[in-house]
Amino acid sequence: MDKNLKVIPVSSIFANCSYRVPIYQRNYAWGEMQIEQLIEDILGSINDPSKNYFLGNLIVNQTDINVYEVIDGQQRLTTLFLLENYLGIKFSQEALKFEARDKSNRTLTMLNKGDHDGLMEELSASEILNGYQVIDNYFKTKKIDKSELIKKLEKVFLVRVQVPQDIDLNHYFEIMNTRGEQLELHEIAKAKFLEVLDTKHDKKTAALIWDKCADMDSYIQMNFDPTVRNALFTNDWTSLKDNNNDFDSIKMYIQTAEDDNTAVPLIDILKEGKLRHTAGSKDELETERFESTISFPNFLLQVNAVIAKLAEEDATLDDKHFLNNLSWAWADAEKAKNFLYHMLKCRVLFDKNILKREYAKNYKEEGRWSLLRLEKYNDQRGAKPKYVGTFGDDDSQSNKQIRTLQSCLRITYTSPKTMHWISVVLTKLLADESCNMIKILEDYCITKIKKSEFEDSSGFGFERIVFTYLDYLLYKDGYSYLNKELIQPMRDDWHFQFRSSIEHFYPQHPVESEPWESDDLHGFGNLALITVSGNSKFSNVSPEGKISTFRKVIDQSLKLKIMSELVNLDDKKWTKQKASEHKEEMFKILKASING
Template structure:
């Protein structure tokens, strides 16, 4: 067992050529940092285990280890430590704290690009920013560079006490100390003579081990009272299996007979789902006993689940004969099943108020522990498990209807139904909040749905990680209470959630030393306020907006523009779209634009044309772009960017609305200088104020829905 300090200061590790390239996303890096930081805060004396590093040594006399499994974690940890080493303006000289980290003990076999980039990040990451190393533009697109930039920003934001003002040095030291000495990996060494290529192939094709969700399922089923025919177990298992298939609508995951009995009438479903006994009667009514089908009822004990871990869920005879099995258009759910389980549990606890909702974090790494903590407090575990199964199906049905899905390169908000055609059941997609054919059915997105899609996709692309899906928790909790909501109420709720994010968090003053002046709320507090009639929808006030959160201010040592939260940019784009929903902006789509672009470059090719930091880091000069776009045009002058960005009309339409607005102004005014940037900043502030004062996004009396 090695601590991170021991791992990165001793021995040498080599990534062999048969291993894939480093492929962690920025979300993976953010999640790892968050998990470690939360553990450091909540359990500072307890060790945190990151898993296993499988290695091999060709020569026992040398401490050179070939990594067979675990290279992604090893590379990510090296990158994170490089990011800590180069942190600035955080009140701590991390370089002096890491004097032992004087070289990188990780190398890549036959991958010069990765090796050179990692060396540059260790020695001087600014050299990559300033294009002082060869092939810098290409290197910037490498996942290693993206991981480094993400780690730097995440660590800086986490360590800061107050953006642009005081920092909390002790917090940074505590986190570093915990990371180095309390986070461990288990290093195992393969026997000499092992065929490493074959071992690697087997490791990657050995099938899934028992997932956390299956262990939770086994524990909940074990809590059910046993009935002679095990109908409760059968109903629970079918509900769980149907809901776990996040790549399809839950309606189509049931066999034809129970599907017809449950979902043919929405009002009837909403009534039946309130009673587990009624659900059991419907689900088990169509099941044949073992004497007829040869299948035992699926009691799904934990032992059974362990034995089935590598098997696909079996199909039922009714499904094999179901003539309504038509191909469903491919789409992607915004979250996976473990995260959905936590959302259901969190909503249940918030509605019952038996467990403090803030104790249920949306962190699937703690799925088993979280359910164990809840079950321990439940006196009637049988009742709880049945209630959880009911709510699981209920919320999954609402999730399919009211939460957007990713479809090809756009978003959809459709309801799946079945209709009778030529004595057969036929699937069809109806746009939620409309009688028109849905996007998944080939139809256009009707305006009412598009308005909901814009708000939800704005939230999602701003925080793709499931751990930060507080907006989804809030939306699901709202429709849990109001399953028959209309578009005006749902849209107004999402709008006010966005307002609260802006006023109570992203534009709020953060001062932990003085609780009376600290106006910045956690996401949990924001959502709780929305559902608390006493506190109201949000606490922030327009007059108390802290513009320093999005502008660097006169003191250039405060906050880099790259630290402006992505939600602020996407909310601004939403406002621009909302103010012009026709013409060129009508078809605007929120996408994953994860890089902050300085339209007037930070490092212009002509150094004599440097601009004051006050203008460079101004919100007026910033916008979101894709990383590839950033690396292509980063150091071009504004007039060159305006021409390069808009060289293709179709390509221009794919950019953020804020970037499109900057390009238009730069072209119309002929230049993009301090005066133009200041004007754009003031116009942005004015629009923020005007829109944040509104309690609804539209004047519904004048809006056709």
């Protein structure tokens, strides 16, 4: 083996060595989706104990004996540090350090010492604390055996790659972050599709469709040159023209656009690659306004699942075998054309009917849920895009309800491989764009609720959909108790946040009172779903203290808001009886929805 390559078990990656993350690297930024995916990869990778599993490369520059500067892979490495720390694997206090980031280093040191109580929020790195809390919540929710995972880590490996000693590290890092080390899998897939198409014009049409669909963070119409846009889409730009019902008809419309008397023929523009990442003038694009729910590779798997559903078959959304999942589609030219047509059609439907995050005006920093369709309007300078509510006005009851219902699913199924609701919706829309979106989504949620067997669950065994769909029902219908309205229906000041942490309202380890028995403590009436950061704030504070100190956390969950209102009744305390009655009330709401 090359002396610059070393294969290391993940269980020993921090043994007898130190890693330094240089200042030019960004902060730790992995969230719930990436962290859970890493754990699931480890858990699911070793079905055959005789085989090893590789998590990827860790690229380093050795600066001293057993001291390595991390060039690439720090997000994965930091997550492994948090995971192994959580599992109780011991290593040096110097195992991982961030250059010139005192909060990050202080947080890592305290976690390594096991001194969680000493982690004052204002003196700690919130992103690292959140990462640790995600791991803690995942293990509790999934009931994972720590000792079993520790054994698996001995069969999971990283390849530590030492860069040449004389390399310009700044230049190397810049290349790594702009070009990447190798072709992405979706780029390989694109080449496979183009390879089986017969004519040059087929290939160019396919490349055009592919490249425009690949930009997921703007509406597909605006990714096309104006000439092509007008050829492909209806006069108001909202849909593909009726005659664009297969790959060859789309190719014909693009050919017509080429033959127009434009300043530069479309084919020449394609040859020069000018359409790959641009779409007309800068002022007609809002490149940073919208953020897609899924990435382009995950969108390709959604299209694959839609085509499978149309054939009454199943297809996975798991990207572990990405190329194999799609390989049927480049078996011959006709299958490739069929897939490419559905890609474009699904992308139009996706942009119009699946929510995004929108960063504009008062929401430019934190973003908000957005369910808008693109339409054309004309001003003195010509045709421009405008964004209006997909199901009526943006603030209409239908649009608000569908947006909230989709955001319920979005924050529940955070991993792209679990977002089956998207392919369900797209399949229905392909058959009938006027389908009942609310019924489709509610039926999907109810199916999940039934499968969860929530009435027999306890504590961390409750699935997230039980909490999130209940909050949706409370949002939709409101809630009153003893003739007092506690939750107003369709309130404008509430929306779903990325909540994944099950919180005990009466704490598991109360400081100044007696602990509850298990059935009361872990019953649904004493639980709510909140954000990871909210969970770290709540800790072992009493219900009364939580209400007075953490109002913003309380307001994350409509169920939790009801619980806080119940505290203010009678003796101003949260009791076992109140928790039990609240459980029955909430179960009654869920069962009423299930029974229609």
